[in-house]
Amino acid sequence: MKLDALLVGQNTSASKPSEAMRAAVLAELDVAKVCSWRADVVRVVASSWLLVLGVAGVLLAGGAISVSHLAGRAPNILGLMGLAAAFSFVAIAPRQRGRVSLALGVGAVAMIGLVFARQTGQVSALPQWVCSLSHLAVAAGPLAFGMSLLRHSAVSAPRAALLGLAVGTTGAILGELACDQGWSHVAIFHVGAWVVIAVVAAVVSRRIVPRSFAP
């Protein structure tokens, strides 16, 4: 028995696609909107950045933070905004499969860096879990929006997790702006919430009904 010949024969035995299917697919040309991945990246990044800028503006206007405090945290905040853009790009752009793992690794390093970058250690009157809740609440909107855009291509758990890390930067930036507690608090209640967002994104991705299976 020649297994190779038998397998190759499978290809020639295919039935011809039906005319109805052909008509249905061609009809899609007239109604389908092309999902531009570049526009999707811009939308996700814009949603995160605008949210962060809005929150910073409100905190500044309300007197909750000062300009000097903002300037002191600016390197961390700008770094996190840069990560949001880079992670969004890798999560959404095509042909980035090899870079997703690398980006997830960079995310882990960024989390560690965020913990070690925290120098102050003031005690807050609020319960510590309020920070986690704020982190999750701020990231929820961009996460839902980002997941809806992820449907424009084949969804995978690592890409969804990376998108979760990207939108999770919003909560991390909020923590930089409004939280002065010590590194252990950042590690547990901020980074922990950030990880939860990435895990939720990966889990939800299994339930997503995609509009396209394109890589």
Next chain:
Amino acid sequence: MLFEDDRGYSAFAFGARTIRADTALYPSSAASGLHCATAAMADLTDEQLMEQFCSGDKAAFATLFDRLAGRVQSFLLPMVRDPALAEDLTQATFLSVVRSRDRYTFGCSVMPWVLTIAANAARDALRRRKLDQNNAEVEEGVVHSDPTDHGLRRQLQSALQELPVSQREVVVLHKVQGLSFVQVAEAVGITETAARIRAHRGYVKLRSLLAHLEESK
């Protein structure tokens, strides 16, 4: 429901034939126009057709569909072992091409890209229907059988279903569709070495599953 269009309704459903109600109203004049235009494109490569399609030429897509749809369906059939589902997934594959043509990289081979989409669709469908675990419950009647092949093809298809999906798709892409290991690796999202290993393991398992045929020869 597997797939939704922009207006939020199902373009097709599992187990059902893949005709959306409004497609029956597709203008015949437009369709014949496409047929004429496709005839003039016979000499173009798949990549040239895809680039023309990305530039807005709908007739190029019609030609591309006519060229590739059969191969896509022949890839999907052994993957899911259900002709109706294979047809649904073929449609899903080309709907994805239409909707996500922006994700095609100019200069890349079209066929591996389209087969990547088909493989993603098949994996998603198998996961959703848990066909992997329930293959034994698939009705024998849905498998294509050719009276001239004396059951060989049917036994091969059954043996293919015994393989894990990860090995099956590599074997089908490489042996049935004739893709190189580099293209298979790109389509499945693994390294070339991993593709070779999976194909080898799948092939060894296929041989053992079909050993009785060899012995009877």
